[in-house]
Amino acid sequence: MSLEKVVFGFFVLLAATLNLGFFIGDISDPTLHSVYELFAAVVVSLIATVLKFGDRTQIGAVHLATSLVADLQLIAAALMWAYATQVSSQGLDAAATAGVVSLSGGALLANLVSVALLVIETVSFHRR
Amino acid sequence: MTPQRPGQRHRHRHGRRLSARYTETSPTIFLLLRRMRAPLIVLIVIFSVSVLGLTLVPPGMTFFDAFYFMSYTATTIGYGELPQPFSGAQRLWVMSTIYLTVIGWTYVVGSLLALLGDRTFRQAIALRRFTRTVNRLREPFLLIAGYGQTGQLLGRALDSLGRRLVVLDRSSERVDSLDIDAYYADVPGLTGDAADPRTLDLAGLEHPFCEGVLALTDDDETNLAIAMTAALIRPELTVVARALSPAVEHRMRAFGSPTVVNPFDRFGDHVRLALHAPTSYQMMSWLVRGPGAELPEPGRAPASGRWIVCGFGRFGHKIVEDLRADGLEVTIVDVACAEPGVIVGDASDPAVLERTDPAGAAGFVAGTDNDTTNLSLIAAARRHNPGLFIAARQNHRASAPLFEAIGADWVMVAAEVVSREIYAQLSSPLLWRFLREMPARGDDWAQQLLDRLQAHCGSRLGSVWKVTLTDAETPTLGPWLAGGDARLGDLVRSPQNRDRPLAAVPLMALRGDETVLGPEDDFSLRPDDQLLFVGHPAARRSLVDTVTNRAVGDYVLFDRNVPAGWLWQRLTRRVPHAG
Numbered sequence: 120m121s122l123e124k125v126v127f128g129f130f131v132l133l134a135a136t137l138n139l140g141f142f143i144g145d146i147s148d149p150t151l152h153s154v155y156e157l158f159a160a161v162v163v164s165l166i167a168t169v170l171k172f173g174d175r176t177q178i179g180a181v182h183l184a185t186s187l188v189a190d191l192q193l194i195a196a197a198l199m200w201a202y203a204t205q206v207s208s209q210g211l212d213a214a215a216t217a218g219v220v221s222l223s224g225g226a227l228l229a230n231l232v233s234v235a236l237l238v239i240e241t242v243s244f245h246r247r
Numbered sequence: 248m249t250p251q252r253p254g255q256r257h258r259h260r261h262g263r264r265l266s267a268r269y270t271e272t273s274p275t276i277f278l279l280l281r282r283m284r285a286p287l288i289v290l291i292v293i294f295s296v297s298v299l300g301l302t303l304v305p306p307g308m309t310f311f312d313a314f315y316f317m318s319y320t321a322t323t324i325g326y327g328e329l330p331q332p333f334s335g336a337q338r339l340w341v342m343s344t345i346y347l348t349v350i351g352w353t354y355v356v357g358s359l360l361a362l363l364g365d366r367t368f369r370q371a372i373a374l375r376r377f378t379r380t381v382n383r384l385r386e387p388f389l390l391i392a393g394y395g396q397t398g399q400l401l402g403r404a405l406d407s408l409g410r411r412l413v414v415l416d417r418s419s420e421r422v423d424s425l426d427i428d429a430y431y432a433d434v435p436g437l438t439g440d441a442a443d444p445r446t447l448d449l450a451g452l453e454h455p456f457c458e459g460v461l462a463l464t465d466d467d468e469t470n471l472a473i474a475m476t477a478a479l480i481r482p483e484l485t486v487v488a489r490a491l492s493p494a495v496e497h498r499m500r501a502f503g504s505p506t507v508v509n510p511f512d513r514f515g516d517h518v519r520l521a522l523h524a525p526t527s528y529q530m531m532s533w534l535v536r537g538p539g540a541e542l543p544e545p546g547r548a549p550a551s552g553r554w555i556v557c558g559f560g561r562f563g564h565k566i567v568e569d570l571r572a573d574g575l576e577v578t579i580v581d582v583a584c585a586e587p588g589v590i591v592g593d594a595s596d597p598a599v600l601e602r603t604d605p606a607g608a609a610g611f612v613a614g615t616d617n618d619t620t621n622l623s624l625i626a627a628a629r630r631h632n633p634g635l636f637i638a639a640r641q642n643h644r645a646s647a648p649l650f651e652a653i654g655a656d657w658v659m660v661a662a663e664v665v666s667r668e669i670y671a672q673l674s675s676p677l678l679w680r681f682l683r684e685m686p687a688r689g690d691d692w693a694q695q696l697l698d699r700l701q702a703h704c705g706s707r708l709g710s711v712w713k714v715t716l717t718d719a720e721t722p723t724l725g726p727w728l729a730g731g732d733a734r735l736g737d738l739v740r741s742p743q744n745r746d747r748p749l750a751a752v753p754l755m756a757l758r759g760d761e762t763v764l765g766p767e768d769d770f771s772l773r774p775d776d777q778l779l780f781v782g783h784p785a786a787r788r789s790l791v792d793t794v795t796n797r798a799v800g801d802y803v804l805f806d807r808n809v810p811a812g813w814l815w816q817r818l819t820r821r822v823p824h825a826g
Contacts, residue, residue: 155302158310162295169288173281201311 130167131182131237134189135230137163142227146220147213154200157223161193164226167233178240185233192226275371282362286355293351294321297344304340316341321348373437374449380435381451386411389673390450390457392441392473393464394421396644396662397489399428401463404537404670406430413457415441415450417464442472444480452480459485461669467495478503487672489665491561508668510661511562515569517664518638518657522549522573524690530697531682533708534781535667537674542706547656550636551575552609557594557624559584562614562640562659578603595623605631613639613655618646625653677713677779680762681755688764696752696765700781703750709783711754714794716776723793723800728774735778736768742789742799745806749789751782 137160144151168186171179196219203215294317301313308316312330319326320341333341362368388411391398395416402412414436416422422436439446441464451457460481462473467490474488479502486505490496496507521528525548532543554570556563559581570577580594580603592599605611611628613621621639628635639655641647650658672679685693716724727733735756741747756763756770757777763770766778780790793803798811809821816822 154310155299158295158299158302162291165291166288169284169291172284172287173277197310204309205311 127170128237130163130170131230131233134160134164134167134186135227135234138189138193138223138227138230142220142224144220147217149211149213149216152216152220157193157197157200157219160223160226161190161197164189164193164230178236182233182236185229185236189226189229189233192222192229196220196222196226275368275375278368278371279362282368283355283358286358290351290355293344293347297321297347300340300344301337304334304336306334306337308337317344317348320345321352323349377435377437378449380433381413381449381454384411384413384451384454384456387456387458388413388451388454390447390452390460391415392447392450392460392462393469393489394418394425394436395463395465396660397665398461398463399424400662400666401461401669402434403428403430404666405673406432406434407537408674410673413437413450415439415446417441440469442469442476444476447473447476448480452477457481457484459487459673462486462488463665463669464489467492471495471499474499474505474507475502478505485673487669506669506672508665509565510659510664510668511565513664513668514562514659514661515565518549518566519569519573520686521657522551524686524693526690526697527686527688527693530693530700531685532667534678534682534711535671536708537670538708538710540708542701542708547636549638549656550609553578553607554610554612555580555603555605555608555628556612556614557581558613558615558621558640559586559589560614560616562616563612566612566614566638578608595620595627597627600627600631605635608632608635610636610638613637614659615640616642618642618649622646622649622653625655675711675713675779677755677757677777678711680757681764681779684755684762684764692765696754699752699765703752703786704781704783709750709781710787711779711781712787714778714780714790716772716774716778721794723795723797723804725774727800727804728772733772734768735766735770735772737804738772738793739768739790740793740803742792742803745803749782749786751780751786751790753778753780755779 137156141152141156141160164186168183168190171183171186174180174182199215199222200211200219203209203211203219207215209215297317298310298313301308301316302310316329321344389405390413391402392415394402394414398414398416399421402414405412409431411432412434414422414425414434416436416438417440419438422438425434425436428434437446437450439449441447441462444452447460452460460473460477462470462477464470464473470488470490474486477484477486482503486503488499488505488507490499490507490509491511493509496509499505499507517528517532520531525545529543529545533540536543551573553576555578556567556570557580559567559579563579563581567577567579579589580599581589581591582593584591590599590602592602594600594603605628611625611632613624613628615621615624618641621641625637625639628637637655638657638659639650639653640659640661641650642661644660644662647658647660671682714721716728718725724733724738735753736748739749739751739753741749753766753770754764755778756766756772757779758773758775772778780787792799794800796811798809801807801809807821810816810819
């Protein structure tokens with residue numbers, strides 16, 4: 120058992136769970152989606168990306184790609200949230216919430232792919 | 248000039264590239280990312296903790312404001328407390344985050360700078376830049392493996408001819424010196440072991456534009472490995488290798504047909520040529536020096552009589568062999584060699600030198616592999632017999648002024664012998680052939696040709712160039728050559744005034760496989776003849792004009808003034824004969 124693998128698996132999984140936690144609930148209800156959870160999802164996703172840097176294997180490259188997609192989606196969601204609360208005159212209404220949450224839903228898909236890759240990697244390489 | 252032969256491109260398409268057999272190195276960016284992993288994670292954690300804290304500490308901020316504040320504070324821009332003055336609790340938190348972020352940034356910047364200064368990282372970058380430059384070369388280039396004295400001399404000479412080069416050497420200092428050396432073209436250099444096929448591949452051995460490999464390292468084994476690799480992987484390439492020992496020379500010849508240059512061997516040939524035909528030797532040493540070289544002084548003709556050779560190593564053996572082949576008597580002195588007929592002892596020891604009887608000798612060769620010893624040998628021998636003809640072997644470039652000051656009649660510098668030899672071969676195969684066949688013509692002939700050369704070019708060597716009489720290269724000559732009465736003298740005339748000859752001397756004509764050395768004016772030309780000229784660069788341009796411009800060609804060959812333009816030709820009804 121290597122600590123590196125534990126940390127790696129932990130962050131990949133945590134990114135997915137936090138993302139899911141933010142995503143579930145009525146898509147247009149702002150009270151059901153905590154901004155703290157979005158923040159945590161962004162931070163953990165960024166850390167997971169950095170952890171994947173520099174892995175030269177094929178599966179490592181796909182890992183990095185999915186992570187970059189998740190980052191992009193989550194940052195877009197955060198930007199949309201910032202726009203709704205700070206710039207838009209309507210504030211964080213149902214439409215804006217739906218936009219933020221659906222973007223994070225996209226990130227969730229990428230994170231699920233990441234988790235799937237993690238599982239595949241674990242299953243196929245016993246001595247790693 | 249084009250190195251592409253039809254079969255070659257075909258073969259390459261089938262993916263015989265050697266590089267495919269090696270694992271690919273990962274791009275430098277991945278090395279950078281891998282090393283920056285820890286610092287970046289630390290920075291992200293510090294940032295997120297700070298932002299999260301700011302949103303939680305009463306009276307509380309939105310994530311947007313907190314991120315905004317941390318962005319300008321952490322990057323030390325510092326706009327102040329926005330959007331409104333902070334509470335005591337907020338200030339307490341911000342105080343700790345400021346120190347935290349400073350640590351984070353310092354860590355990141357420090358790691359980045361350390362990485363950029365890292366030797367492995369710099370090597371990785373240099374290697375990438377090198378392979379990219381080599382891969383992008385789109386003109387024929389020569390691969391020089393070994394950038395010592397010989398490589399540098401030859402590199403400069405070939406560069407001034409406009410040839411592109413790629414350099415490999417084991418020493419990074421020599422490769423770095425490429426940046427300082429005055430080259431016309433950009434010369435990519437790589438530090439690495441040239442005996443390793445992988446390094447040769449990186450340096451472009453399999454590049455379709457690679458036209459030749461020069462193995463010029465100091466080490467015979469390495470040169471053999473290079474010649475072998477080149478012959479096995481690209482059998483059609485020109486390979487020139489330097490070898491000191493005859494055994495290695497023999498092994499090199501087992502692989503394809505490399506040109507092997509043995510400096511001692513060549514020097515021995517020069518000695519014999521100079522003994523028999525001093526003028527031929529003078530002309531040869533002039534022609535191999537390249538454009539702009541001054542005519543070397545005739546120098547003293549080496550005396551025939553008894554010679555003393557000090558130092559009976561590889562160099563000594565060769566020169567003794569050559570002198571004896573000429574029927575000269577040779578006295579040999581060596582420190583260690585105990586062969587019969589060899590005086591054993593240090594020749595700089597007066598007692599040993601006495602035994603060789605320098606007063607009765609005609610020539611003296613200081614041929615040890617130590618410059619200081621050679622210089623003191625010369626001084627000692629001169630004391631006994633000031634009239635001795637002195638040949639010396641110079642091992643290091645730094646000693647050149649000393650050998651010049653002591654006034655040796657001949658100085659053998661292995662690097663120069665090799666580089667001139669290879670230069671003559673690579674710059675023009677015709678010149679090479681001329682140099683090999685010229686000695687057979689005798690000294691009087693050489694004297695005549697040398698006088699002609701001097702009359703046309705002065706004492707400074709002009710360009711040496713080749714003209715092939717084909718429709719592609721000399722379109723205006725077709726009908727003239729077909730006429731059957733094409734005299735060489737009629738071609739070499741000035742386009743300004745055809746009564747004046749051009750300042751160019753034809754050195755050799757090659758027809759099929761037969762050569763005519765120093766063809767006279769009444770030499771009759773035929774299509775597909777190859778001509779080698781020496782002359783002023785302006786003469787070269789004039790000759791190119793004559794053979795490519797129809798109007799000029801008509802004037803020079805037939806003494807007809809024809810308008811150069813199509814319209815005027817039609818109007819005056821004077822159409823050029825030529826072409």
